[in-house]
Amino acid sequence: MSQKKLSLKELDFNNMGAWPQQAKIGFCVIIGLVIVGLAWYLFVQDKRVELESLERQEADLRNEFETKQGRAANLDPLKQQLAQMEQQLQQMMRQLPSKTEMPDLIVDISQTALATGITNELFQPGPEIPKDFYAEKPIALRMVGTYHQFGGFVSGVASLPRVVIMTMHDISLKPKAGNKDGTITPNSPLELAGTVKTYRYLDEEEMAEQEKAAQPATPGATPAAAPATAQGGA
Secondary structure, eight states, rough: OOOOOOOOOOOTTTGGGSSSSHHHHHHHHHHHHHHHHHHHIIIHHHHHHHHHHHHHHHHHHHHHHHHHHHHHTTHHHHHHHHHHHHHHHHHHHSSSSOTTTTTHHHHHHHHHHTTTOOOOEHHHHHEOOOOSEEEEEEEEEEEEEHHHHHHHHHHHHHHHHSSOOOOEEEEEEOOOOTOOOOOOOOTTTTTEEEEEEEEEEEEHHHHHHHHHSOOOTTTTTTOOOOOOOOOOOO
16 A cells, blocks of 8 residues: 655644654754754854954964064074173273363364364364263364365374264365365365364263263252351441
8 A cells, every 4th residue: 555645735734743754754854954054054153253263363373472482592692792792882982082081182183183284263172962871072163274184184083092983063165265266176275164073981970970860850859958148247
């Protein structure tokens, strides 16, 4: 006896208990697939996106860790290199003139200019300007000489016993007034005017004073009262 196949139209959804066993199993399978699909869409899909984001974050953190690990491996050699550079800097600074040598150095620079035949129309040192670990000494000058004389002056300054660093500021070099045709030859008088700065190192005491002056004033401190001056009457 052949079993009659039922179509969906013949199934009574209000009386599902009367369905054949095969229809009940098929309907349960469909319901299960729908539930699994909804669960995947609502929960698993979001987790996949979150997982991909975490995987990218893990790759970025791994790259950052490898970079920092490489830097840490080179830290000790870099520290040694920095210490060597600081020692070299200190040695170079010690080659600059000291506070007591600065007046003689100014005289040597002026005498070097005169020895090369340059005329010092103005050679006026200004007050020192202290910096972090050195002091600069500006010199306002106006010199007259030839091209070769200025070259000899620069060479003479470079051969002084102490290391002399001179920087030029607002310097002008032009033919000396009175040159009729304005042409410049190797023997034409030139006028150099402007300001040069030379430098010296600060000793330990001066550096300590610089650090002390750079520290902010203590809050609540009151300045000391000036002593009263007694005035006598006749």
